Each structure stands twice: as C-alpha cells, then as structure tokens.
Amino acid sequence: MKRQYIFLITLLLISICMIACNTIEDPPTSYQEKVFVTVTPSPIAAVITVTATTLLVTIPVTDMVESTPSVSPTPTVEILHTPTATFTPDISCTPNFVFISDVTIPDGTVIEANASFIKTWHVRNVGTCHWGEGYTLAFVEGQRMGNINIVGLPSTQSDSITEISVNLVAPYEAGHYVGIWQLRNPQGESFGGNLTVDIDVPMPTATPSPTKTIMPTATPSPTKTITPTAPPSPTKTITPTVTSSPTATPRPPTRTPAPLATCQRNFDNYPTVISNFLNNKDNQPDDLNAWLKNCQLISDKIGGTITKHIQNENSTDLIVVIHREISPIVTNGKLLIYHADNEGYSLAYATNIIGVVNILAVEDINDDNKLELVWTYNDCGIHTCIRTLLVEQWTGEVYQPWIINPPSIFSAEYQITDTLNEGSGLEIVGYGGKIKSVGAGPQRLKTVTYISPNGDAYQLFDDVYNPPTCLYHQIIDANTMFNEGNYHEAIIAYQTALTDDSLEACHENLDNELALLRDFARYRLAVAYTAIDQFDKATQIQNNIQVPALHGCTEVFLDEFGDSNDLTEACTVTLSCAFNHPDSWNFLHDWGYSNPSFTARDLCPIH
Structure with missing residues (x-):
C-alpha cells in the first residue's frame, strides 16, 4: 500500500513539471514583442524605468479592484520602450555673446521694496557654440534680489539674437542695488562679459527721511581681476589738476584743515x-x-x-x-x-x-x-x-x-x-x-x-x-570689393593674394591654408574676368586650381556661362555645385566670431 502512494505521488509531480514546461515553451506572442504594466492612479507621481528586455505580466483589472476597492477600475496601459535623447555638449566650439540692450528694467529703474519683477536682456550669440541643454545664466556677485541662483538659457544658434530673462525680487531696504550675472557653458565655465541688474529701491513714503539707509552686502571674490589702466596721452590731453578758486576766502597758512565729510554708502x-x-x-x-x-x-x-x-x-x-x-x-x-x-x-x-x-x-x-x-x-x-x-x-x-x-x-x-x-x-x-x-x-x-x-x-x-598681414584678410578685402560689384578692384586684390609672398597663414587649425586660399582667389578671378567680358582669361585660370571641389565648381560655372552667356544663370548652377561639394568653400566658414562667416551661397553671390 505504501508503494502505491509513492508511485501516485511521483506520477503527480511528473505531470506538474510537464505542464510547467509547456507553459514556458509556449508564451503568448504579445509578450514577446511588447511590455505591459498596469498603472494605478496615485496622488504621488512615480518614475518608471523600462528596459527593452524586461518582461512583466499584466495583473488582471478585476484583481486590482478587489484588492483596492477604493480605487476605480483602471485600464491596462501599454508602454513601449523609447530611447531617451541625451545632449552632448560640443567642447570643440567657443562660446561667447555680446550685450545688445536692456529689454526690461534699464539701469537705475526705481522698484518698490519687495516687489517682484522680470529682468530681460537682449543679447547675440557671437560664439561658435549652439546654446542648448546645460547652458545657463548664473548669479555671481553683488545683490542677488530673490532666491534664484541659476536659470537655463533659451536654445540659440550661433550668430543669433535671443532674450534672456530671470525672475527677481527687490530688496526690503531702500538703496541702490546691483547684481552681476554671467553666462556659463555645460562645464560650468563663464564666458562673455557681465549682465547687470541695477535698481533703486525708494524709501517708504510713510517714513520720510532725507537720507537713504542701505544694509551693506557681502562682496564675493571673483577669480579674475582687471585693473583699470591709466588714460591714454593723446595730442590734446587734459591732465586732471586742481586750481584754487579765486572766489574762495584765503586761509592763513597755519589753519587747521576741516574734518573730512562722512563717506556715503550709497x-x-x-x-x-x-x-x-x-x-x-x-x-x-x-x-x-x-x-x-x-x-x-x-x-x-x-x-x-x-x-x-x-x-x-x-x-x-x-x-x-x-x-x-x-x-x-x-x-x-x-x-x-x-x-x-x-x-x-x-x-x-x-x-x-x-x-x-x-x-x-x-x-x-x-x-x-x-x-x-x-x-x-x-x-x-x-x-x-x-x-x-x-x-x-x-x-x-x-x-x-x-x-x-x-x-x-x-x-x-x-x-x-x-x-x-x-x-x-x-x-x-x-x-x-x-x-x-x-x-x-x-x-x-x-x-x-x-x-x-x-x-x-x-x-x-x-x-x-590696417593693411593685411594675413592672406585671409587680403581675401576678405577682395571679397568685399567683389560683393559690391567693383570687379576691376577685386581682380587687383585677388592677384595680390596670389603674388604677395609676405602674406601669412593665420588660422590655427587649417591644413594647407595658403594653398586653399590662393585656389579660392583663382576661382574668384575666373568669375570676375567673366563679369567684365574677359572670358578667355577666365578659362585660362581654371587649369591652375588644384582643389578638386573648387576646380569642379569653376568648370561648372564656365561651362554654363559658355552655353547661356548669362552670368546670373552661371552662378545659380554653381551654387548647386557648392551645396553638393562643401569642400569648395567650407575652409572659409569658421575663422572666429570677429570675422565674417561664409556659406555655400557665398561662393557665387551674383543674382
């Protein structure tokens, strides 16, 4: 009898194992492709992280209702895994900006004590960086005016204008207040100059007083110090001197100097x-x-x-x-x-x-x-x-x-x-x-x-x-003449770029700088000669251009002009070449924010 019980128990265990194995081998196809979770409303927000390989089993809605009768039935919500975009700062660019104007609260604006206000500056991004995630406006010293230390910058492309704003609160005490703010990159490094908030808080009208009282504020110690330099010595310069007033009453030589007046906090x-x-x-x-x-x-x-x-x-x-x-x-x-x-x-x-x-x-x-x-x-x-x-x-x-x-x-x-x-x-x-x-x-x-x-x-x-010492600046001068339609002057300037060996390379990271710039000068000579009806000289120049993309775009220009005899049409076709072959112009694109930019449309700007 005891052996029969052992046999039956063994048979039952084998059956259970077979059922379990079949269940694992044949999961529902919907679980193979998607991830499901059941979301229950809650007064506290939760953050759920789902990976692509996670497999969760959906809990039936009816079970959820029975276990938490106070919560209304909640449908099953399908959450598909979506990769999250990550901002990677471009550490190869150089951030900078210039202040344009105060949009709100110009310097010296009178604001009542403890009043909220928004300070907005109009600035231009003159650096080579796109301001995106991680770029901030940070308070650095002076009067903070509120409890905000840092705000994010609006997304701003290089060479674009934007507005930067911060919410502030005027101090309680009457006085003159200045707060200094700076822009920072994602690495926390300040760039550009300072942006200032400069306001006056008046005395309360209920307590008239001839003298404003200002609580002294702590002054941080920045790491960078600029010492003002002495004024220059021009041809006509007035050196500050003090001349005794003839209307003043003469004092005896032994007079006792009057006590110095009180220094003012304001x-x-x-x-x-x-x-x-x-x-x-x-x-x-x-x-x-x-x-x-x-x-x-x-x-x-x-x-x-x-x-x-x-x-x-x-x-x-x-x-x-x-x-x-x-x-x-x-x-x-x-x-x-x-x-x-x-x-x-x-x-x-x-x-x-x-x-x-x-x-x-x-x-x-x-x-x-x-x-x-x-x-x-x-x-x-x-x-x-x-x-x-x-x-x-x-x-x-x-x-x-x-x-x-x-x-x-x-x-x-x-x-x-x-x-x-x-x-x-x-x-x-x-x-x-x-x-x-x-x-x-x-x-x-x-x-x-x-x-x-x-x-x-x-x-x-x-x-x-000043006369250029860099070949690049000689090209810029010639480009200015070319863009203004002064083709004869431009031809002389481009020829100087080809023949003046004293003109130097000035870019820090451009290989073959002189050869590239001189090939560009040859291309522009071909276009300029064509513009003044000297097409034969233009065709002779093409063979001396060594940069493949620039040689090809020069050939496109000359072929189109030979067919149409239309300078504007020849330039239009050349622009298509420029867009398809950026090596024909991109060596002129980035020479720092103090110099003009250059794009594909600038290769042949005759319209």
Whole structure:
C-alpha cells in the first residue's frame, strides 16, 4: 500500500513539471514583442524605468479592484520602450555673446521694496557654440534680489539674437542695488562679459527721511581681476589738476584743515553731497580731493577734479570724476560738472555709467567758439574692454551731445589731433579693434577718424583696417570689393593674394591654408574676368586650381556661362555645385566670431 502512494505521488509531480514546461515553451506572442504594466492612479507621481528586455505580466483589472476597492477600475496601459535623447555638449566650439540692450528694467529703474519683477536682456550669440541643454545664466556677485541662483538659457544658434530673462525680487531696504550675472557653458565655465541688474529701491513714503539707509552686502571674490589702466596721452590731453578758486576766502597758512565729510554708502548720494561740500565755507578745493581719496572714489590712476572756465573767462567751474568698485571687474563711474556763481556751486551735468571714465579734453576743439568736453568710458568683460568716446558741447545754456554715432572699439586708444584739411578745428582719431579672446580668430587693427564739418557735430569721416598681414584678410578685402560689384578692384586684390609672398597663414587649425586660399582667389578671378567680358582669361585660370571641389565648381560655372552667356544663370548652377561639394568653400566658414562667416551661397553671390 505504501508503494502505491509513492508511485501516485511521483506520477503527480511528473505531470506538474510537464505542464510547467509547456507553459514556458509556449508564451503568448504579445509578450514577446511588447511590455505591459498596469498603472494605478496615485496622488504621488512615480518614475518608471523600462528596459527593452524586461518582461512583466499584466495583473488582471478585476484583481486590482478587489484588492483596492477604493480605487476605480483602471485600464491596462501599454508602454513601449523609447530611447531617451541625451545632449552632448560640443567642447570643440567657443562660446561667447555680446550685450545688445536692456529689454526690461534699464539701469537705475526705481522698484518698490519687495516687489517682484522680470529682468530681460537682449543679447547675440557671437560664439561658435549652439546654446542648448546645460547652458545657463548664473548669479555671481553683488545683490542677488530673490532666491534664484541659476536659470537655463533659451536654445540659440550661433550668430543669433535671443532674450534672456530671470525672475527677481527687490530688496526690503531702500538703496541702490546691483547684481552681476554671467553666462556659463555645460562645464560650468563663464564666458562673455557681465549682465547687470541695477535698481533703486525708494524709501517708504510713510517714513520720510532725507537720507537713504542701505544694509551693506557681502562682496564675493571673483577669480579674475582687471585693473583699470591709466588714460591714454593723446595730442590734446587734459591732465586732471586742481586750481584754487579765486572766489574762495584765503586761509592763513597755519589753519587747521576741516574734518573730512562722512563717506556715503550709497554711491548715488555723492552728486548732492559733493555740492554741499563745495558750498561749505569751511572747505577748500584741496579738501575735496583729500575727502574723495579718503572715500576711495579717486586715486592716482583714475578719477580726479579739473577746474575750468566753462561758462565764461571768470567762472571757476569744477569737473569731478569719481568711481566705486562694484567688483574687481565691474566699476561704477560718475562724471559731474559743477558751475560756480556768486551764490556757490550748482550741479550742471551728471552722468552715471558702468565703466571707468577718462577725460581727454575740455576746450574748443572745433573752432566754433564753444567749449567741448571729450571723454571716454571702458566697458570690460573677462578678456577685453570696449572703449566708447563721447563729446558734450556747452551751448551757453545746456550740455548737448556733439558726436554722431560715437565710436565703441575694442582695446581702443583715442587722440585729438590735427592731420587733415577736412572739417573745422581738430579731428578725433580712434585706433584699436583687438578682441583678446581665443574664439575671436585672427584680427587686424583699424583706425576711425571723426571730423566736425563746418563746426557741426562730429561725424565719421573714415573707417579703415590696417593693411593685411594675413592672406585671409587680403581675401576678405577682395571679397568685399567683389560683393559690391567693383570687379576691376577685386581682380587687383585677388592677384595680390596670389603674388604677395609676405602674406601669412593665420588660422590655427587649417591644413594647407595658403594653398586653399590662393585656389579660392583663382576661382574668384575666373568669375570676375567673366563679369567684365574677359572670358578667355577666365578659362585660362581654371587649369591652375588644384582643389578638386573648387576646380569642379569653376568648370561648372564656365561651362554654363559658355552655353547661356548669362552670368546670373552661371552662378545659380554653381551654387548647386557648392551645396553638393562643401569642400569648395567650407575652409572659409569658421575663422572666429570677429570675422565674417561664409556659406555655400557665398561662393557665387551674383543674382
């Protein structure tokens, strides 16, 4: 009997194993191709990761309802595995940008305490990188204004304009606040210059007070420091000096200097405080310099005071230039002019800028019997400063701008000189243009000249680059003439590119640079000769072109023109060749953001 039980149990186990094996060998076909999970509503969001090889068994809906009667029946949801795209930053490109304008909240905007606002800047991506995932705007120093430290940048292609915004909150305390922000790449490296938020928070109206109180803010220590340089020494330069006012009451040599006035936490208080200082009978002009130095608003390198007869020959008017360092790379400057009369000093002109102010001249420089104030300011980024020149004229009643389209030049030096016959009086000459950044590419300096026609406001007379030392820049000059339809001048420029052995290679990573550029010059000579009806010379040039793609596109152009005798049609067909054979032009495409780009459409731009 016992053996019979053992036999029956063994037979039952064998049957179960066979059933199980058959089940594993023949799964439903739907499970072989798709993955199913049952999703149950929940107040807490969940993240589900599914791999392509995962096999899950669907739990029947009825079972789910029985086990959780409080939840409504939920249908089975099919989830197909989809690969997730991953952004890979292009570390071979060079990021950069330039500030265009404030879209909202221009510098000095008054915003009520604790009020929310949105700051938006208009910028251009002048680097070679596409701004995508990982590119951010980060707060770096000054007043943060809210609790946001970093925001993502909008997707922006190279050489495109975009708007960058951040949500901020004005501080509780009244005062002047500046926050500094910078753009960063996915590796966390800052690039370009600074973007600033500059606001004034007024005193509450319920508590009137003649003096604003500002809580001091901590100043971080950035790793990059730019030391402002001393102003240049142009032909006509005014060196800041202090001249004792003849209207001041003489003091005995043994007088005790008056106590220095209190330094102000709020930089914007100084125009009024200086006026009060000057009108205090216990103070002398020498005391003003001592006080400003004590407050670290002037130094031996930047800032100072100049006494000048502005209103008339007897007036002892005063020009004051002061600065306050916001950070080691950001300086706030003020240019103030105080007019003197029998009642004392009054503020006649004031300007407030982010930058270092330098005075070049305070005199009649254009022979119109009116005094001109010529001054500059620097706007510095991490690597390079842009120096802008301005001219203000005293009309006898007001100061008015006296230069049209003022120059703003990288790393510029300005001079006031007399070298031309054109214009009245002296000319203003600016020299510079060097961007000290790796991504800018090869550059050459330029000279701009402004004249005053018949004593009118200064305007641009000439804007020329230095003669090229790079073969590339010789090609760029020839391309400019070609694109303007000056084919005879372009032919001379392209021939110079072929024959001047002093022209150098300037690209850092382009093999056979000189050979490629000279073959391009030969191609353009063929097109230019065709444009001036010298087709025989054009056909002779083709055989000297060694770059296969460029030789082929030259042949396409000449064949089409030979058939149609139509220059525009020949160029249209050549563009098809350019799109199909990018090696005919892509060696001109990327020479840094300071140089023009080049595309397939530029190979034959005659339409």
